[in-house]
Amino acid sequence: MGRAPCCDKANVKRGPWSPEEDEKLKSHIEQHGTGGNWITLPQKIGLKRCGKSCRLRWLNYLRPNIRHGGFSEEEDNIICRLYISIGSRWSIIAAQLPGRTDNDIKNHWNTRLKKKLFGKQCDDRRRHTRRITRPEQDNIDHGTGDLGIISTGVSHSDCYWAQQPALSYPPLRPVSEGSATPVTPPLQSVPFYEGSLSPTGFSTELDELFQFNSAKLEGLDCFNETNGGSASAGMNWNQVNPLLCVAHGMQQLPPLEEPVQLGASVDL
């Protein structure tokens, strides 16, 4: 029983695409379109590839106007803001960044932005765990250092980067608090938002998803007061990376005379 496979795995080629395969697929789709059926397309054009593989190759690589790499600061900010708000909905995030694919954004997040946003601790932790044996790593990796903790709900006592004592980012506070001038969302200068901007700076459609997703952050106790309270209201803005505050649309304030130390004496 079980689901029928989408193709005969024994008779399809896997792995990297050759230039010839790319050319076949590209020229066919440019001339005839996909025909509305990815499953039969590879047979039609004599490719020994799974239909899903063809679709992926087209969407992520062969499609016109695809841009790879070279993410700008502005794009980084958009990705971070959306990730914080709606989570790993890569296709939705990609829809806000013309020329970017969900796969590309996902890779960019996993390899760079995650570290940029939450600090080097994640990175160091990973580096450490990769040096140890597989069984040990299996015991450690879940819920530590990685953003997986957001959805797994592991408490921050298990959260490696939340335990680190020496963060000294400039202090920050929510825009809504006090008289600080809000940071202008960088998105407003991006043409594809024109016409349907919500107060958050994203498209109206996206705004429904963009209500601050506190549930998503429940596992991240550094977003919360120790006694509960909403994720954004309870956040200790002195202890987070500036980029994270960009993600929240927060105002960054001038440095305190003494940097806040994250440690046992500080309430999270």
Next chain:
DNA sequence: AATCACCGCAACCGCTTTTGC
């Protein structure tokens, strides 16, 4: 110079959602 570990990316896997009958 050799070896090892890490990083970045392309591609795959399998689950969920959508569509057509």
Next chain:
DNA sequence: AGCAAAAGCGGTTGCGGTGAT
């Protein structure tokens, strides 16, 4: 309305390149 097939999507894996030891 119910089912099956196709499409969409997000998580994960594998591998080549690169830097550190």
